[in-house]
Amino acid sequence: MTDFAGWLMPLRYGSETAEHNAVRSGAALFDLSHMGEIAVTGPGAAEALDYAVCGWPSQLAPGRARYTMLCAPDGGVLDDLVIYRQAPDRFLVVANAANTAVVLGELQRRCAGAVVQDETEVTGLIAIQGPNAPGILSRATDLPLEDMRYYAGASGTVGGCPTWVARTGYTGEDGFEIYCAAGDAERVWTALSEAASRDGEAGTPALPAAGLAARDTLRLEAGMPLYGNELGPDMTPYEAGLGRVVRLDKPSDFVGRAALAERAAEGPRRTLIGLVARSRRVPRHGYAVLSGSAEVGVVTSGAPSPTLGTPIAMAYVATGATGPFGIDVRGKTEPADLIELPFYDRRKQR
Amino acid sequence: MSVPAELHYTEEHEWVSIAGDTATIGITDYAAQQLGDVVYVSLPAVGTAVTSGEPCGEVESTKSVSDLYSPVDGEVVEANEELDGDPGLVNAEPYGAGWMFRVRIPAGSGGEAALPPGLLTAAEYEELTKSAG
Numbered sequence: 001m002t003d004f005a006g007w008l009m010p011l012r013y014g015s016e017t018a019e020h021n022a023v024r025s026g027a028a029l030f031d032l033s034h035m036g037e038i039a040v041t042g043p044g045a046a047e048a049l050d051y052a053v054c055g056w057p058s059q060l061a062p063g064r065a066r067y068t069m070l071c072a073p074d075g076g077v078l079d080d081l082v083i084y085r086q087a088p089d090r091f092l093v094v095a096n097a098a099n100t101a102v103v104l105g106e107l108q109r110r111c112a113g114a115v116v117q118d119e120t121e122v123t124g125l126i127a128i129q130g131p132n133a134p135g136i137l138s139r140a141t142d143l144p145l146e147d148m149r150y151y152a153g154a155s156g157t158v159g160g161c162p163t164w165v166a167r168t169g170y171t172g173e174d175g176f177e178i179y180c181a182a183g184d185a186e187r188v189w190t191a192l193s194e195a196a197s198r199d200g201e202a203g204t205p206a207l208p209a210a211g212l213a214a215r216d217t218l219r220l221e222a223g224m225p226l227y228g229n230e231l232g233p234d235m236t237p238y239e240a241g242l243g244r245v246v247r248l249d250k251p252s253d254f255v256g257r258a259a260l261a262e263r264a265a266e267g268p269r270r271t272l273i274g275l276v277a278r279s280r281r282v283p284r285h286g287y288a289v290l291s292g293s294a295e296v297g298v299v300t301s302g303a304p305s306p307t308l309g310t311p312i313a314m315a316y317v318a319t320g321a322t323g324p325f326g327i328d329v330r331g332k333t334e335p336a337d338l339i340e341l342p343f344y345d346r347r348k349q350r
Numbered sequence: 351m352s353v354p355a356e357l358h359y360t361e362e363h364e365w366v367s368i369a370g371d372t373a374t375i376g377i378t379d380y381a382a383q384q385l386g387d388v389v390y391v392s393l394p395a396v397g398t399a400v401t402s403g404e405p406c407g408e409v410e411s412t413k414s415v416s417d418l419y420s421p422v423d424g425e426v427v428e429a430n431e432e433l434d435g436d437p438g439l440v441n442a443e444p445y446g447a448g449w450m451f452r453v454r455i456p457a458g459s460g461g462e463a464a465l466p467p468g469l470l471t472a473a474e475y476e477e478l479t480k481s482a483g
Contacts, residue, residue: 017387280390304389
């Protein structure tokens with residue numbers, strides 16, 4: 001167990017590698033109740049959010065979700081968010097646990113004309129991720145999942161509890177995130193475990209629990225940024241290769257617009273790249289990236305990849321740096337090959 | 351968590367087993383659990399002179415990397431090559447198949463292998479891990 005933004009969270013339940021592989025090959029359950037849930041409601045909610053974030057929430061159809069960012073006036077990223085439009089006048093904004101207070105404060109300041117309410121404490125979040133997730137969840141819910149698209153959501157029951165079920169996740173696999181009342185989280189978890197149990201081989205749970213360690217290696221393989229590593233107040237979405245989330249085509253003003261328009265025009269100063277290590281020594285957060293003998297960047301996330309069987313890393317390098325790249329792993333330069341992100345794409349594997 | 355009574359321990363979470371003039375060294379169950387899944391172990395080569403308390407290798411896990419220290423002075427006579435293909439042995443059997451390297455200890459004045467001072471008994475090591483939480 002580990003302290004994570006004030007929440008006591010399991011880093012792993014057993015072997016984090018087994019948990020990781022379960023998500024890639026079958027399915028696993030995550031307790032993500034630490035995530036921040038902030039409701040923005042009222043007739044002015046859509047317009048208010050259009051000003052608050054760099055995406056375009058008012059364009060979202062009810063029942064759809066979008067990945068977006070909350071930026072500072074200088075264009076720096078304060079948090080990356082998933083916004084669900086649960087009803088015409090109700091948006092659920094999901095923030096990183098460590099940033100929930102910041103996001104709440106900014107939304108309250110920026111969303112004049114809407115009601116902004118922190119629902120983190122009363123909301124449980126259980127994720128079921130992996131190729132077997134639709135089959136398992138379909139036996140525990142009244143929702144027709146085959147109709148639910150990626151980044152869509154709907155109200156329905158899971159294990160008899162009222163929930164918001166969304167086809168979203170942070171693993172690079174198919175899967176669902178299930179928002180429920182905090183007091184119902186255990187019932188939802190149990191209902192999913194029971195729905196899976198008939199698939200299990202003797203002694204092996206068909207739906208093991210997975211912790212934060214597996215969540216981190218899964219998202220890294222999928223090339224998904226983590227706030228604090230690839231994203232932060234000193235970076236803009238453009239540097240992270242996520243310029244598409246900045247909707248400069250949105251006609252209305254939004255916080256950070258002028259600075260972001262400027263950054264879009266001049267191009268990013270550094271670029272987020274993927275590196276695959278040739279050695280078995282693992283590049284870690286903060287290690288220097290070299291091109292020849294020149295330091296050209298820094299590793300933002302690195303881990304041994306269970307799927308690739310070799311260490312992988314995301315790194316920021318000066319735009320235009322061509323390599324061949326090396327990583328300074330505690331004093332010794334280890335060669336690493338540039339690879340197009342993501343490291344793992346389920347649509348190309350199957 | 352297991353702490354076999356017959357072994358010696360270090361504050362860096364290695365265990366040492368002495369047989370004649372040879373010390374067998376690995377990391378403890380506690381250390382393996384703290385590290386998580388071990389994915390790579392870099393061991394000192396056979397013939398290397400190692401010094402007590404000095405790093406002589408690395409243990410890489412999913413979340414972190416740790417130095418491997420030699421608890422004794424001497425010459426490396428064997429390294430566990432099984433770990434190269436199956437580093438998970440360190441988690442599965444830290445005191446058995448997950449051993450790491452063997453060191454020949456120079457004989458002391460009495461002809462017995464001289465143990466360095468400061469090694470912990472099983473009881474002392476268990477106390478250390480408890481106070482570490």
